[in-house]
Amino acid sequence: MKRLLPFVALALDLRYGTNDAAASALLAPFKSTTAPAHRVILALVSPETSARLRVQLAGLPGVLTLGPAAPDFKTDITVSVSPADDRRAYDALAAGMPPEKLIVENADKPRYDESALVREHAGAAENPSDKPAETKSAETAKPVHVDAVLQRAVQVYRGLVALKKI
Numbered sequence: 001m002k003r004l005l006p007f008v009a010l011a012l013d014l015r016y017g018t019n020d021a022a023a024s025a026l027l028a029p030f031k032s033t034t035a036p037a038h039r040v041i042l043a044l045v046s047p048e049t050s051a052r053l054r055v056q057l058a059g060l061p062g063v064l065t066l067g068p069a070a071p072d073f074k075t076d077i078t079v080s081v082s083p084a085d086d087r088r089a090y091d092a093l094a095a096g097m098p099p100e101k102l103i104v105e106n107a108d109k110p111r112y113d114e115s116a117l118v119r120e121h122a123g124a125a126e127n128p129s130d131k132p133a134e135t136k137s138a139e140t141a142k143p144v145h146v147d148a149v150l151q152r153a154v155q156v157y158r159g160l161v162a163l164k165k166i
Contacts, residue, residue, distance in 0.1 A: 009039075009166050011153050014053060015046035015067065015090055023053040030060050040166050042066060042153040046086060047073045066153050077156065081148040089147035102147040103154050 017023055030041065039062040045054060047070040057063050067075040068086045081089075093102055160166045 009042070009157055009160070011042040011044065011150075011157070013044045013090070013093070013150070014049050014057075015044050015086070015149070016048050017053055018048070018050050020050050020052045023050060023056065027053075027056050027060065040064065040157075040160060042156060044149050044153060045075060046070075046149075047083075064156065066149055066156070068149065077152060079149045079152045085145060086147075086149060089145045089150070092145055093147060093150070099147075099150060102145070103151040105146050 012026070014023065030039075041057075041060065041063045043057050043063055043065045045057070045065050045067040047068075049067075054065070057065060064077060065075040066077045066079060067073070068081045068083060069078045070083070089102055093099065157166075
């Protein structure tokens, strides 16, 4: 039986963290010398993240910073997203929106399957009962903003797992 290597994968959303004391307390356990060798911390940061916190993150081994592109702001992985869209997505997450809904783009397109193609090719009139009923709940009526930074963190994590790096 193959022995699995111990690893820790963690995503910290620090995009609008400005409290340096709380950030230091949060990062203290990761400064330990007994940390697992296969540790990855995906730190989501933004230009509004405290400069002191960003310096502390840079000093930790196994940390990858992800954030939006901005002048005089550098991250390990830059995500193309406007500051306004990033803030809306962050606020939706803070308001309790499940992360799954913020990382998946749901294109609400009508289904065009093989049977519809055959009917169209045959010139048959569409039967109204064949069309799916369009129901819009209150949840789908409001626009859901995709959190591009969180989405990229999930993609990086899945890529590292697939490559067996963690």
